[in-house]
Amino acid sequence: MATAAAAADPRSGYCAATGAFRSKRAEVPLPAGRDLDVVTFLASRRHSGVVALVDASTGRRTTFAELWRAVAGAATALAAPPFGLRKGHVALILSPNSVHFPVAALAAMSLGAVVTTANPLNTAAEVAKQVADARPVLAFTTRDLLPKLPRAADGLRVVLLESSSSPAPADPRIVATIDEISATAPDPARRRDRVTQDDQATLLYSSGTTGPSKGVVATHRNLISMVQIVMNRFRLEDSDTTETFLCTVPMFHVYGLVAFATGLLGCGATIVVLSKFELPEMLRCISAYGVTYLPLVPPILVAMVAHPKPLPLGNLRKVLSGGAPLSKELIEGFREKYPQVEILQGYGLTESTAIGASTDSAEESRRYGTAGLLSPNTEAKIVDPDTGEALPVNRTGELWIRGPYVMKGYFNNTEATQATVTPDGWLKTGDLCYIDEDGYLFVVDRLKELIKYKGYQVPPAELEALLLTHPEVSDVAVIPFPDRDVGQFPMAYVVRKKGSNLSAQEVMEFVAKQVAPYKKVRKVAFVTDIPKNASGKILRKDLIKLATSKL
Template identity: 45%
Template sequence: MADVQTNPSIPVDSNSGFCHKTKTFQSMRPLVPLPPLSQPLSIADFTLSELLLRSSAFKSTTTVLVESSTGVHVSYSLFLSQIHSLTTSLRSSTSLSKGQVAFILTPPSLHVPVLYFALLALGVTISPSNPLGSDSEISYQVRLCNPVIAFATSSTSHKLPSLPLGTILLDSPEFLSMINGSRNGTDRFQQVQVSQSDSAAILYSSGTTGRVKGVLLTHRNLIALLAKFRQLLPETDQNQTEMLQPHPVCLFTLPLFHIFGFIMLVRAVARGETLVLMSRFDLEGMLSAVEKYRVTYIPISPSVVVALAKSDLVNKYDLSSLQLLGSSGAPLGKEVAERFAAKFPNVTIVQGYGLTESGAGGAEMMTPEESRRHGSVGRLSENMEAKIVDPVTGEALPPGHKGELWLRGPTVMNGYVGDDKATAETLDSERWLKTGDLCYFDSEGFLYIVDRLKELIKYKAYQVPPAELEHLLVSHPEIADAAVIPYPDEEAGQIPMAFVVRNPGSNIREAQVIGFIAKQVAPYKKVRRVSFINSIPKSPAGKILRRELLTRALSLGSSRL
């Protein structure tokens, strides 16, 4: 797998990064050097190396993990000792070996990060899944990744089939003895030679379009993503230091089985930060944890940003420690960002863009100045290339034109496990990843996500992006959340239908919702049908599950428009 290297002989626009010769966008951020591909190196070794953990803020007594509900914490010294103990125990008590797959089905806990690092250090491919998944969903994922062993809890193990090396329960005395067997934190765990091209993780895409797929990421993919945090230039480091003082404390509302949560976990450990884990998300619990643990930043989904901007609960808690929100998973509307900024003037929102298939690499904001570009997800990430491709003609387009975003770079997946057809449809022969997202770059290289190509509503001869209407809907003071779907219509083909969650105490009606949107959009974009709902179904990453809403809408039967 070739890594992207910018060719200085090819003229690139210094503002947008667009090359008129190749019709590609180049990252305008400094090139991040990567270890030689021939060097044996796992993402665990890379993350836990002395260089990554050496910082002015880091000490072995620094807390790495805190369980928000109990206050139980783990120091870096104990964390490293537990990884050492678990790797040693797994090698001595099982025949688990490099290249095999471990399926992980467990709620978030202090043991999960230890398990991830131990397995990755052994060269075992981890395949974590949503513990709330149905039996059929879990069975399908197990068939995809073909694991030899599973790690679960007493509450989830019943969903798993019999595997060659069995299932180890994280809440069992056996596992506790495995992680606590050695207390010599200075010893290095027994080394396994892992190639960077070896498989590291099989993570599951959200399945919002088509059946869920197993995304295969290598150690090289993850190292390339993490390397930019190791090689921070003084200028960038200063910008990040300005955004986060004192010692960073990160509240984890993200699922650890998802790419966003997994990468943010590895990143935080690499930087010697403190992570506060929530077993399940609820808004008031999050606010309480911010106050109790003096949280400085939270990686978060846009729906939570909306809730923070609108909820009066925030007034009950001391949130003065909070400085930064990292929003990803879906575009954050300009109106919401501005409303949040007015309510929390001392909290910066930085947006980013990535897919499971891109190893979470894509675009991000890096400075306070970039964070003020509301509506954008930032500039193209280090070592990445992009194209904006006309979905009809296949022509690569310049800045200011909308088309499908294609990405290429060292974080892009190897492919889908057990699905060569889907891999060929998503990765072309030159390893361009077709994201399926309708996007554009502006003249300064900022990326804007319009919507999913497959989710565009085809109203007569027009295309209507649901996200645009959703951003307008949640800007209404009486609407807590909203989703828009394509509803079948004999005359128009499809019409925009809105599912709306009212704010507490609101009695907003369908006609008011329709009129609110009609005043702000072209006639073909108008919402023509409204249904009120208690909550919007979403994936763990915060993406709207439109298929569930469409099924619900069709079950409601015909109604007046």
């Protein structure tokens, strides 16, 4: 890697000898010791922060001293009967955002247990499928979500993620509440399994926007490297002031889990936890708690720009967007409405522990359409999907990345792991990208989502960006529609703006005037909303299913 760095073009980071791009950002030091888990790493960080967590709904504050004592107490209780949680056991967290979520995750990981999370909006059948695959021995959940846990799950014990004040439901699976186990006196003499950086820490199920979701196994090393890169990005350890982050993103998602339930707790930042996103509540919290950083997903940003008047954002200094790239119109619209707030972006996957590329300043974000510069400690290749050839600057191909945060593999799925991670550690992202002459990464589309029209490749994202410029279109998704003669053609699902009578013919004509003939939209359906996952990515597989079910 040192040779690649020495031979790399300082402007783009590209090395012709290796065909790889090297991050232009300074390397971030990583701990070398093998016997280290992410919880010990976080708890040992020195910082001047006092308040770790704030419950947005009640205003209840948890200091760092109280947090780490609760984690140690919960770990002591979980290691003892009746739980007997051990290294390698899986613990499920099925819960909306809460101040209890990080305690549950950190306590389980400190024991060497593997944390798996589920979306609380999932159906009981979807939760049952994940439970059958991951086989947790313990579940943290709320009384409202308890019915979604399969009763057939063998020996699954439950800890309620709520206070002990109200009586627990009459369910034999419930053993305790999080408050009860957190109040256990930490036992320094308890039996401890040896946990190393190479051991599994999390088992997160990828969103499956293009197919069935797969369990992504991340190690303690992956999480530790991600924590170091995040702390370096925000330069939080060097700051004399405590930054306050508002957690609007779901903690069950990789972005929420690695940032809010782990990473930021190591650098003294205060995290204000919203149990669910509502714009008025978000604005109240920004004002009431002096929020300075607002991580969010693109749909929230769209709502803020679409609001008739500028919203009151108090001391807010930075908005951090992840999940899907932001358009030039959206960035410019936000800057115009909120000139005092810097907008930053990030690119990552569940498979890369939410790391890959980012814009870390307003200047970098002005490179419209970019996902940013490669993260520290990162190499990238742009690979021709047909020939496997590594491509140079400004050529589009599949993005491969390599770094200390790349997943261990897919859970119990050797075939999928071998198809996604090369023997020398390159993660094939499935994203069509290019890197420009200054080292900025641009995501063109998902490789698997390309529409193949008579052998031509049509990126849906390109047509979506074009349709969003139509004054009567509020949201849109473009999918491949199967056709016997041409293979596939683009079909658009369109959300009309209020009061609009836009017709399918007008939509098709709008596109036809501006694209090559093979890119034309040839079918249109109008819907009230576009299905998206927690990070704002379009769930194309759901729309493809909807479209093809009528064939």
